[in-house]
Amino acid sequence: MIYFNNVSKIYNKDSVALDDVTLTVATGEFVSVVGHSGAGKTTLVKMILADDVPTSGTVFFESINVHKLKNNDLTKLRRRIGVVFQDFKLLSNKTAYENIAFAMEAVGKTNEEIESDVPHVLELVDLGNRIFHFPHQMSGGEQQRLAIARAIINQPELIIADEPTGNLDAINTHEIVQILKKINDLGTTVVLTTHNRGVVDSVGKRVITMEKGKIIRDDKEGKYVI
Amino acid sequence: MMDLKRIIKAGLVNFTRSGIISWAAVLVVTITLFVITAIILLQVVLHFSLDQIKEKVDVTIYFNVGAPEDRIMSLKESLQNLPEVREVAYVSDTEALELFRERHKEDYPTIQALDEIKDNPLGAYLNIKAKEISQYESIANFMKSDNALALGSASIIDKVNYHQNKLIIDKLNAIISGAQKLGFLVTLILIAISIIITFNTIRLTIFISKEEIGIMRLVGASKMRVRGPFMVEGAIYGLLATVITLIAFWPITAWLGNNMESFFGFDMHAYYFSNLFQISVIVLLSGVLLGIISSFLAIRKYLNK
Numbered sequence: 001m002i003y004f005n006n007v008s009k010i011y012n013k014d015s016v017a018l019d020d021v022t023l024t025v026a027t028g029e030f031v032s033v034v035g036h037s038g039a040g041k042t043t044l045v046k047m048i049l050a051d052d053v054p055t056s057g058t059v060f061f062e063s064i065n066v067h068k069l070k071n072n073d074l075t076k077l078r079r080r081i082g083v084v085f086q087d088f089k090l091l092s093n094k095t096a097y098e099n100i101a102f103a104m105e106a107v108g109k110t111n112e113e114i115e116s117d118v119p120h121v122l123e124l125v126d127l128g129n130r131i132f133h134f135p136h137q138m139s140g141g142e143q144q145r146l147a148i149a150r151a152i153i154n155q156p157e158l159i160i161a162d163e164p165t166g167n168l169d170a171i172n173t174h175e176i177v178q179i180l181k182k183i184n185d186l187g188t189t190v191v192l193t194t195h196n197r198g199v200v201d202s203v204g205k206r207v208i209t210m211e212k213g214k215i216i217r218d219d220k221e222g223k224y225v226i
Numbered sequence: 227m228m229d230l231k232r233i234i235k236a237g238l239v240n241f242t243r244s245g246i247i248s249w250a251a252v253l254v255v256t257i258t259l260f261v262i263t264a265i266i267l268l269q270v271v272l273h274f275s276l277d278q279i280k281e282k283v284d285v286t287i288y289f290n291v292g293a294p295e296d297r298i299m300s301l302k303e304s305l306q307n308l309p310e311v312r313e314v315a316y317v318s319d320t321e322a323l324e325l326f327r328e329r330h331k332e333d334y335p336t337i338q339a340l341d342e343i344k345d346n347p348l349g350a351y352l353n354i355k356a357k358e359i360s361q362y363e364s365i366a367n368f369m370k371s372d373n374a375l376a377l378g379s380a381s382i383i384d385k386v387n388y389h390q391n392k393l394i395i396d397k398l399n400a401i402i403s404g405a406q407k408l409g410f411l412v413t414l415i416l417i418a419i420s421i422i423i424t425f426n427t428i429r430l431t432i433f434i435s436k437e438e439i440g441i442m443r444l445v446g447a448s449k450m451r452v453r454g455p456f457m458v459e460g461a462i463y464g465l466l467a468t469v470i471t472l473i474a475f476w477p478i479t480a481w482l483g484n485n486m487e488s489f490f491g492f493d494m495h496a497y498y499f500s501n502l503f504q505i506s507v508i509v510l511l512s513g514v515l516l517g518i519i520s521s522f523l524a525i526r527k528y529l530n531k
Contacts, residue, residue, distance in 0.1 A: 049444070051444070071449070072448075075446055079446035089441045093244070093435075102442070102445065105451070106447035106451060111228070
């Protein structure tokens with residue numbers, strides 16, 4: 001599903017974010033990308049979204065070279081990918097309901113679909129009683145669950161979770177990981193970046209370990225080893 | 227259609243939720259519209275008072291006492307044929323005497339002296355108004371030229387007051403064309419400044435939302451879906467600012483009208499009301515377009531990431 005061919009990202013001589021990365025992620029996989037801060041994890045996922053341009057190499061999403069896409073096609077690609085960020089990236093002046101509804105409007109869903117699906121997905125992430133709350137009225141864990149609900153609402157083929165538990169305590173972290181696993185069980189590919197040992201070990205699936213922009217390990221049923 | 231409805235609704239919701247920031251933007255747009263309205267009214271006052279002054283300038287040809295009327299009339303006709311001349315008024319010697327008496331009716335010694343003479347000491351005159359102030363010179367030149375003399379007018383003309391008036395006419399001419407040029411320049415500068423200020427204010431309100439814009443794009447919203455609500459907000463700024471401006475000018479013109487009417491003979495309040503429709507259209511269009519275009523331009527920077 002995702003193919004990195006010799007991708008490098010060099011900001012300047014002393015700052016190499018990705019160093020000749022080659023990588024394949026198959027459909028339905030759950031991949032954890034681990035490494036210290038600055039190891040290149042976030043740059044790696046930004047490449048998939050074409051949110052950053054590689055210095056050299058190519059990134060394919062299925063048969064599409066994501067960096068060759070025009071603005072409109074890029075918008076269409078991003079609709080096939082759900083993204084969850086460490087800092088949630090919710091629309092702060094919109095309620096929980098509107099945050100999800102906006103993502104549905106963006107892909108052209110009808111009002112009827114929005115009205116029936118939004119309460120349902122909020123229920124799924126256990127935010128049924130938070131429908132009309134604004135992000136700033138919710139806890140970190142609730143905000144991240146809302147972000148996940150938004151990421152999955154349009155049934156994307158891929159979920160990218162970039163340090164989704166970075167700002168959360170142990171209990172909330174556990175919940176988020178369980179939700180991501182459930183999403184993966186339903187057939188969606190998940191790419192998770194983290195530097196949290198507990199998260200990686202509880203997932204128990206493929207682990208890619210990065211250091212200084214290079215992939216140093218790729219284990220089928222890995223553990224957090226650095 | 228569905229998108230348009232959503233965009234308008236989102237714009238309205240954003241406007242109300244942004245609270246004080248929205249009203250700050252409305253205030254700034256209001257100031258711009260205030261400047262535009264004030265300039266419209268000032269231009270009207272300027273034109274009105276210049277017209278008043280122009281109206282007071284003329285050239286008069288005084289004829290000798292007893293000059294035959296048919297020769298005066300033929301001169302009048304040839305003057306009227308000049309393209310520069312707007313109108314020529316003939317005042318006969320008896321009319322001239324009546325006007326003189328009317329003007330001096332409080333001045334007993336003069337009237338008494340006039341009564342004593344019995345004969346009419348005044349000659350007839352022609353009062354000439356040109357279309358433009360600058361054209362008096364060529365009219366005066368015509369009077370001096372062989373053309374007029376050939377008609378045998380020289381012998382019946384007592385004097386032409388153009389040369390006494392020349393200095394005033396020239397000065398006035400310079401002032402009027404200067405005032406018009408300056409007025410135009412000041413108008414342009416003021417409007418440019420207020421547009422820049424409005425644009426920057428709207429840019430700031432959008433800058434606050436730049437994170438949101440990025441998120442909307444990441445979620446997969448089209449450019450128009452992101453940009454639309456901001457343009458709707460811009461239009462709302464313009465709309466509200468128009469209402470505020472038009473209401474505010476009601477007492478302002480009433481106050482100015484009262485003070486100016488005795489001085490200029492121009493009632494601004496009446497003018498404001500009789501032209502309210504045109505003024506509203508100009509102000510509304512400026513306000514709404516300013517809001518929409520500013521938003522459109524300001525958001526471009528964040529959209530193209």
